[in-house]
Amino acid sequence: MSKFVGQRVKRTEDPRLIKGLGHYVDDIRLPDTLHVAFLRSMYAHARITNIDVSEAMNTPGVVAVYTGRDLGEKIGPVPCAAALPDLKVPDHRPLASDKVYFVGHPIAAVVATDRYAARDAVDLIMVDYEELAVVVDPEEAAKGGAVVHEKFGDNVAYKLTAGEGDIDAALASADKVIKQRILNQRLAPIAMEPRGVLARYLPGEEELTVWSSTQIPHLLRTQLALMIGIPENKLRVITPEVGGGFGSKLNVYGEEALLGWISMQLGKPVKWIETRRENMASTIHGRGQVGYIEVGCRNDGTITGLRYNVFADLGAYHQLLTPAIPTLTGLMLSGCYKIPAIQINVTGVFTNKMATDAYRGAGRPEATYVVERAADLVAAELGLDPVEVRRRNFPKPDEFPFKTATGLFYDSGNYEAALDKALQNADYARLREEQKRARDEGRIIGIGVSTYVEICALGPSQAMPAGGWESATVRIEPTGKVTILTGASPHGQGQETSFAQIAADELGVDIGDVTVIHGDTSIVQYGIGTFGSRATAVGGTAVYIAIERLKEKANKIAAHLLQADISKVVWDENGFNLEPEPAKVAAGAGVPEADLPAGQAPGASLPEPQIEGKKSLSLQDIALAAHLAKDLPPDMEPGLSATYFFEPKNFTFPFGTHIAIVEIDRETGEIKFQRYVAVDDCGKVINPMLVDGQVQGGIVQAIGQALYEEVVYDEQGQLVTGTLMDYAVPKAAMLPWFELDRTETPTDVNPMGVKGVGEAGTIGATPAIVNAVVDALSPYGIRHIDMPIKPENVWKIVNQQS
């Protein structure tokens, strides 16, 4: 039945993008647009004693300069949606007024007639700073010393303990307890398109439109309305093409509100396009956890307890979800294992740095890294094969839904099947033999395994700060074309295609007859957005169910027009048929061609549907009849559309096994991939090509964390990695070929059985790579090494000992 779902359908969004004809924020041109540039703090912590903007104001082309003092409280604080008990929330305004708290903290906004003039004027603003003591290291910050926000007295923003089972008893009675300090370094998301905002206020209509490169247009609209103080129904947020997000655009930024507000002050369109340097300093970072694990096990490798004490490096302010990220880490600490006692103790601390927040995986890669490192530590301690330790602790397929000691119910899983397939694809036994031989020859080879589970399809609204459902409207236009409005806001994931695949199958139309619209709050019903691997599992399900609803109505219309009882009308891909079904022309004849040619001449009137004598009506016949409304069942509303808000009853839990094989160059310490094998299970697959793309992109971001990437601040809080020269985003030549495969274990959380895949690679791959390097270095007595694993560190290990 499925002609499109499950197929490698080429993306419908691609033609415009490969021709350079898509429109990202900076590509949208409005006449008379003014350009904004920001002055940002060059100090990590300082008091602003004076700001002189007079010279900047006199620069040709400059229209206005705003400082934090000008703004006062005119724009509401930048919101934080995380609800945690006793959370300290600093007052976070778009511009600093008295003090700056991190390098990159915006101080003033210059508005000018072109972007060059705006930037020139920024350099002419004179700021007198009085430097204050800086705190950069999260553990130091927790201890005391320099304080980021004076009014709180210390840097601890919150403490949180979670987990079930008696962890003290579990660790006390374990045969072995292994302890390890473990680091999840700060990362920069680096969407290739930096952030950007264009705002236009129309004083007559009293309407503000904000184009922003965001993942959450509707949530942004609500928050901006509150911040700026404009009625939400007078504010329109448009999300054009978005050049990557990875969580960094799942946020509400001060700049977005400020641009809207400035446009209202000046009555003109204003635009700000973030520079890469600003992006590195002032767009959220990810990860930033320093933790201590204690894992207890029996001598046979059974894991009996896991404790994770973690300092979360929040940065100076809360962005939208900053303090909530470690709570996701806590939820996923059971990994894909039966661990009876788990405890996480989070200390969230302020530091003089940019905020951390959701970066691809958002708290879950940290958890998976902890658990998968713990599994390998157990294996090393007991002299067991890491694969055996994993097998021993898996829940069996018949134990699902599986309850963890972190309070979750895993929907479905078959961890062993994915593991076995990956081992087979990698030829694990032979790899181990080869490794032995290679070691004898003096080569340093490592094999790393990670069996992961992730929490996706976020999520039930009970568990989400601002609604976890997603919406869809499906409309059949009078000409039979299908329009889908989705509240999800895809930005590269390809839902214009995958949702069209769903609709094409469910409605029996060609995929080219479906248009998917998203990212405009004036066109699309309220929605939540794209993040947390949710767009297909939650948003796609909304589309699917809306179609079911729509077909119910169409069925009724068909029965009415065919003058038959509704029970006698059967839908197939050709339309609505009277039972017994008339013999079909030829298989694959497809949808009967429209009585209405696609390129109908303008002004041509709609034809009457030809019903009489028919035993079968096409979707088009029904759509036309529904809109002409001359002969509908009594009391039926005209039109043919359905809207559905899908509320998932649970998260989904995709899983898989990743295996990395690395070789270390003794001379240089360089880590080279020999192979990379992955088996992922994301439930039912709608478009395997898109799934592969998500997995590959995710793995590369994981490789980035494992081997290359790190946001570095020096002791004064200066951002050392302020450009792409200093921050190592992986390049094509640094990467192996990914050998990908899948198992398919559907979920019952949604009717399509899809689980989500956007973050799988980032979550599953990081520990596989680190485990491989540690495995390679194990003959040197190494049990753990922190990320990013630099050749320098590896070289030291290898060359000290030989």
Added chain:
Amino acid sequence: MKKAISINVNGTPHNTEVEPRMLLVHYLRDALALTGTHVGCETSLCGACTVLMDGQAVKSCTIFAVQADGSQVTTIEGLAQNGELHPVQEGFWERHGLQCGYCTPGMIIAAAQILERNPNPSQEEIRHGLEGNLCRCTGYQHIVEAVEYAAKKS
């Protein structure tokens, strides 16, 4: 202060007066409204702004418009000929060589240059040839396949 320049872009001659400090990428985007060429770093590191200048792939964020005076520039908008996609464009579509699409114009131009110099590149040569271009979405594997597809095609 402004300087008159004449640049042929995608086969069309343009005579414009520009500030001497105007970057070529801003000239293309702002003066000519060819917004397919993107800016990802302004520091020659990401390749989003790659265009062909007299047949050479260059980063247009690191060239002043005045330096391009008298040259022939091809941007992503000029790559398709007579409505027919360039084989590299076709490869990117066929092999899912793009996700968000932001790096794509620069990638496609860089890939076209690789094939011009070496019609049958190995995977390693392709990866090497793309070293000046960053993609944060795809993990590059499908891009490599896209270029291979184009190599076979042309």
